[in-house]
Amino acid sequence: MNFRTDLAIERREYREKETLDGVLSKQKNIDGVKLTTIEIINEKGEKLLSKPKGKYVTLETKSIAQGSDLFSAALGVLSDELKKLLPEKGTVLVAGLGNDDITPDALGPKVMSLLLATRHISSELAENLGLGSLRSVAGITPGVLGKTGIETVEIISGIVKKIKPCCVIAVDALASRNVGRLGTTVQMCDTGVSPGSGVGNRRKGINKETLGVPVIAIGVPTVVDAVTMAFDVFEKAGITLEEKVLMEKLREHKSMMVTPKEVDNLIDRAAHLIAMAINTALQPSLSVQDIMSIVG
Amino acid sequence: MNFRTDLAIERREYREKETLDGVLSKQKNIDGVKLTTIEIINEKGEKLLSKPKGKYVTLETKSIAQGSDLFSAALGVLSDELKKLLPEKGTVLVAGLGNDDITPDALGPKVMSLLLATRHISSELAENLGLGSLRSVAGITPGVLGKTGIETVEIISGIVKKIKPCCVIAVDALASRNVGRLGTTVQMCDTGVSPGSGVGNRRKGINKETLGVPVIAIGVPTVVDAVTMAFDVFEKAGITLEEKVLMEKLREHKSMMVTPKEVDNLIDRAAHLIAMAINTALQPSLSVQDIMSIVG
Amino acid sequence: MNFRTDLAIERREYREKETLDGVLSKQKNIDGVKLTTIEIINEKGEKLLSKPKGKYVTLETKSIAQGSDLFSAALGVLSDELKKLLPEKGTVLVAGLGNDDITPDALGPKVMSLLLATRHISSELAENLGLGSLRSVAGITPGVLGKTGIETVEIISGIVKKIKPCCVIAVDALASRNVGRLGTTVQMCDTGVSPGSGVGNRRKGINKETLGVPVIAIGVPTVVDAVTMAFDVFEKAGITLEEKVLMEKLREHKSMMVTPKEVDNLIDRAAHLIAMAINTALQPSLSVQDIMSIVG
Amino acid sequence: MNFRTDLAIERREYREKETLDGVLSKQKNIDGVKLTTIEIINEKGEKLLSKPKGKYVTLETKSIAQGSDLFSAALGVLSDELKKLLPEKGTVLVAGLGNDDITPDALGPKVMSLLLATRHISSELAENLGLGSLRSVAGITPGVLGKTGIETVEIISGIVKKIKPCCVIAVDALASRNVGRLGTTVQMCDTGVSPGSGVGNRRKGINKETLGVPVIAIGVPTVVDAVTMAFDVFEKAGITLEEKVLMEKLREHKSMMVTPKEVDNLIDRAAHLIAMAINTALQPSLSVQDIMSIVG
16 A cells, blocks of 8 residues: 555555455445444454544535535534544543644644634633533644644643543644545544554654643544655556655655645634634533634 | 732832832843842742742833843843753753743743743754753643642642652732833742732632742743723822722723733734843854754 | 824814804714714814714714624624715725835734725626626735835826826825824725825825715724824823923934733724725625625 | 646656656755756657647745745745746736635735836836836736636737736645645746636737737746645555546535645745846845835
């Protein structure tokens, strides 16, 4: 598999003709949104899809960027699926991973700017503001190793020890194999963020082992690696080349990425979708409109 | 004292005709930069200046925004004074306090974007890159309580426990009493950040007691409180009004701030000055130019 | 009158006890929005209010920033009032005045980023896109004299000659006298932009004389001049000081402005309100939602 | 030629083994900067390189992003070459083409934010400010058709008629064929901007015919078209495919672009280089430092 992808669904598709031992998948359609759930149940499945054991929920919609009706449907489905993964009670810590200075990697920080943080609002104050009973939510934008000198997992882990959340939601921009998926797919999983994944290539995993609490990861593919795209077009053209030969030719492409021309826009809309899905999943008593008038 | 200021020098000036018990001050001029050191040595002094015991170094320069020669002088003086306050060895954690979304409060986050973080660079790699021996530096932009739900001190404290720095440098935008000081003064102290100080009004102190390691605070005044300005102009006009009466009239002014028209520019330049002072104080083997070509 | 304001309503209030010859005003309340129309009908009126002859419509709402219901009401009223001032047919040129780099002066440029420009869309294409019949709209962000070296009126006039619009809508941030008006008032008039008005102090008028076509100006006060605020608080305190004496004391305040702490947010919301009022007034066949999915 | 490029040098390279009738080229090395001048002298040359008759100066440097020494050298060479193309006297209008909201297309607008505009500064004032005698410079950021509804050439032409410059300098982000050229090449030519060139694909030419004055275009390649990259890697791999077949497979790639991961940074540095080259070429009496302290 000469390509890089953070999407379980793309790894599954790659082997679509095979029956995969240790991998369960099912699909349904809700309000025009295609929902695929892939479950990796044992080590065989882990090996086959190069992903840790767990549940991967993928939501596909024509485009996050299009039409308000479709957007509402996607938001509803995403919020509902997220609720299923969340513990019922306790403070939730949301972490917006990625680099604010690199447009396609800024998904996580953008989501944070729209998060409704509530941990500091006393229940008394919330009642007085007419917000009713709020679930405790905290948020952090840890930045990236190259700018902080601190591994993302170290920062989050330090805060987890302080505020003891029941779980962490980690938001990150993803890499896909297929340009058609950019900005049209959301992946959510209960296995956290794997080392080497994300646009910025995290060095260490952000998961239950490293943090001590469950980690739900949510992401949207925003880039395709240029080398991956090259391999992909060769494959589509039915051409097999020796990998070593090709890699030599593609040396200059290694630091390149493929993005849609309207990537700035796409990131804004994807961030809006994910932030609102998180906010509504965590505060079921508030409407989208209520939340927007507070955070927006 | 009907005014709000984070500057020890302004509190001192307010009582300039008095001899203050427990307060030592001295002044000198270096390369056209006025340097004032105020030391508060006991509780009497603490009370008189409403500031904790410690050393407050104030650097005044015609304008951070003006002329490159003046800028170089200010940078040299600031870097030298900072070195005197820093422990000789050990990892330094720099924290950029404040709210990125409010221009005059964004000083801390802007400084972080220019910080040379090195903690993740192995000494081997540093040698290979021709950077010689680097001091270990980490950085964090903790955000603000209203957006994270977490007290700034909690975030920093969580990270301090993880990475065990020898000290913390906290950068924050300050409020002054006098509009003439906006963007023309830098204050540095060894007492950390006091509760209620900064543009964004931190709720809890960020200091040796709360973090367990020494905290050096560096700031530049970027706003005057509108109510403070009103009191100040009354005082300048020699008018004394009953405070209660005036506060009633100034109710709408409470959420207002006074800034220079070119505040966006001023913040950029102040951030550049402080970041470079920190970078050069921590990496004496690198030139400003070397550092700029890495971070800029 | 020792204060600077761009609002006809504030000049009127200043003389509220007098009957003003040449000035007609009326007020009404629509859906919780206070609407004041001031008409200056002759030179006497011009002198009394220091504003050119014409119609000044002022909309006051608790806060542009608050609650979505209030926002919808304000949008409806503003759009309706704008329609009354617009010629029925012909291309409309919208100009977003001001300086993008100075937060409270960026209202005009921000509105432009949300404008639905249609002049380049052929009627055929519009039909195919399901947009029906569109009115021709063009937009320009002329920048500021200090950065372009060209007077704003020269730029707009050059484009007016090229595209021959039936009228120009000029959007600009305004200065008010009263901090309570910041972000809570919209002024719309059929007399264009006066020299010396706006946050950035235009040097030349932008109006029918200078452009050859009617100019509708729309603005929101985003700053109070610091010197104006000082005069204002003195007046509120019932104190009269000799102007010369006071001006001497306020020398440093001349380059200062007073803004709400949340000015960045306020500008975003005000820009949204004005842009949507313009878009809906010009394209009555499209809904706010339709327009947002195109421009947003 | 199944690829899109705005660089004359890449069209020349494509036919490097041929002797081209109507195309002259020469190369030299100045201070480590490779300088190639291609002259298209007749219609045969125009056809061969798909570019209008004129002079194309290409500057290649390891990376605009690297090292300050290299940067100074590139700046000097670029400024000198630009001087050769400029009329000796008269107002110069600089136009920053492109879309501020699309990172790799924002080169032009970014250059404008660093332009030293002087047309509005009287010679008296310039003397008083110690700036000596300044050449008259004006600047405009026309925006893009999709947002203004006005063709870029219409806006510039309207202003040209108003201020009658001796020439226009048009700055625009370019597309190259080769990822290795992104951010490492500057092209300058005396033929203006061709229709369909630039990242944003201008619809009409911006040149002497359309504006009535000479147009110097300066640009830096910031993207490779994803389809072009695909063709390019096929070619490098020695594979020939039927174009129709391939285009079908690459349908989804049509709205994709390839950029370096650090494109935000690259744009900032390229904008700095070009702006300073323009500023120093136009104001030979001022140093880079002087100019930076005014515009920066």
